[in-house]
Amino acid sequence: MNMDVDNLASGLFRRLLLTVYPPRCVLCGAAGMDDMDICEHCYRNLPWLESACTQCALPLARHSGNHLKCGRCLQKPPAFDHSLSLFSYEQDVIRLIHQLKFYEKLVCARLLGGMLVAAIKQHGTALPDCILPVPLYRTRLRRRGFNQSIELARPVASAFRLPLEIQSVIRRRDTHSQTGLDKKQRRRNIRGAFKTVKSMDCKHVAILDDVVTTTSTVNELARLLKRAGVRRVDVWSIARAK
Numbered sequence: 546m547n548m549d550v551d552n553l554a555s556g557l558f559r560r561l562l563l564t565v566y567p568p569r570c571v572l573c574g575a576a577g578m579d580d581m582d583i584c585e586h587c588y589r590n591l592p593w594l595e596s597a598c599t600q601c602a603l604p605l606a607r608h609s610g611n612h613l614k615c616g617r618c619l620q621k622p623p624a625f626d627h628s629l630s631l632f633s634y635e636q637d638v639i640r641l642i643h644q645l646k647f648y649e650k651l652v653c654a655r656l657l658g659g660m661l662v663a664a665i666k667q668h669g670t671a672l673p674d675c676i677l678p679v680p681l682y683r684t685r686l687r688r689r690g691f692n693q694s695i696e697l698a699r700p701v702a703s704a705f706r707l708p709l710e711i712q713s714v715i716r717r718r719d720t721h722s723q724t725g726l727d728k729k730q731r732r733r734n735i736r737g738a739f740k741t742v743k744s745m746d747c748k749h750v751a752i753l754d755d756v757v758t759t760t761s762t763v764n765e766l767a768r769l770l771k772r773a774g775v776r777r778v779d780v781w782s783i784a785r786a787k
Contacts, residue, residue: 571644571652572637582656592633594785601760602628602785623760624767625752625778630785631657631664634756638784642755646693654693657783658700665701665781673779674747675710676702677770679754679762680739682719697783698753710750713743714769731761739766741773751779758786 568577570584578585596605598615601623605613632638645653665672678694686692695711702709717740726734750770752763757780767778 571650571656572640581659582652587637590637592635592638594630594632597630597785598628600626600628602630602757602780602782604633604785604787623764624771625760625763625780627670627777628757628780628782628785629664629668629670630757630780630782631660632784634758634784634786642693642783645696646689646755649690651691651696654696655700658697659704661697661781661783662701662704665705670779671749672705672707673749673751673777675708675745676751676753676781677710677714677766679752679766680711680714680716682716684719693755694753697755701753701781710745710747713741713745714766715740715742728759728761731759732765735761735765737765738762739769741769745770745773745775748775749777749779750775751781753781755782756784756786757782 568580568582569575570577570587571582572587573584575584575586577583578588581588594602594604595607596613597603598605598618599612600614600618603615603617605615641653641657644650645657676698678692678698681689681692681694695709698709701707716738718738720734720738752766752770754763757763760780763780763782767780770778
């Protein structure tokens with residue numbers, strides 16, 4: 546009974562806030578759409594990932610369907626089992642992610658995380674036991690002040706009532722930026738970067754990252770999780786590079 550009253554009060558307070566402070570589009574400043582921080586025009590023009598590999602989310606030719614695997618995953622499957630990504634990493638999605646990571650606009654995490662919630666519901670994928678945001682190294686975390694993957698994961702964890710696993714795995718060394726590195730260099734750069742420091746009870750884990758490029762980071766994490774006894778690893782991301 547008390548929970549129902551609390552939920553009602555929370556809903557009324559939220560509606561009041563939206564009336565007094567209606568959301569504005571984070572891309573163009575126009576009025577937001579459906580209580581979202583983005584307008585309808587900008588929303589429709591985002592680079593939605595229409596066809597992608599079911600295992601690594603690599604963008605495929607349009608109208609290829611959503612039940613195919615790419616040649617790379619067929620020849621050499623990664624350590625993770627399934628991927629879901631919202632967008633191709635281009636255009637305004639780059640702007641949104643950069644605003645979050647480098648300009649501390651946490652409203653972008655709320656927006657993108659909410660979009661990911663909708664995609665997971667639409668996709669109908671089996672929910673994991675927990676969500677593991679990709680860890681940052683401690684010096685980078687102190688410098689930035691937050692982990693963008695954790696901020697993106699918060700609305701997802703809240704919507705599905707899933708725990709955030711942020712203590713079992715750490716990044717034990719500060720890797721060089723992956724930007725500009727080829728696939729082989731990225732694998733070498735990230736190898737051994739993560740470490741389990743606490744046992745995990747979860748048997749099905751969803752790794753959550755902002756951008757997946759060559760899959761080197763999430764694959765390294767997935768290998769570590771599988772060695773720790775996790776049976777299934779999914780990868781959820783906002784954007785996937787081509």
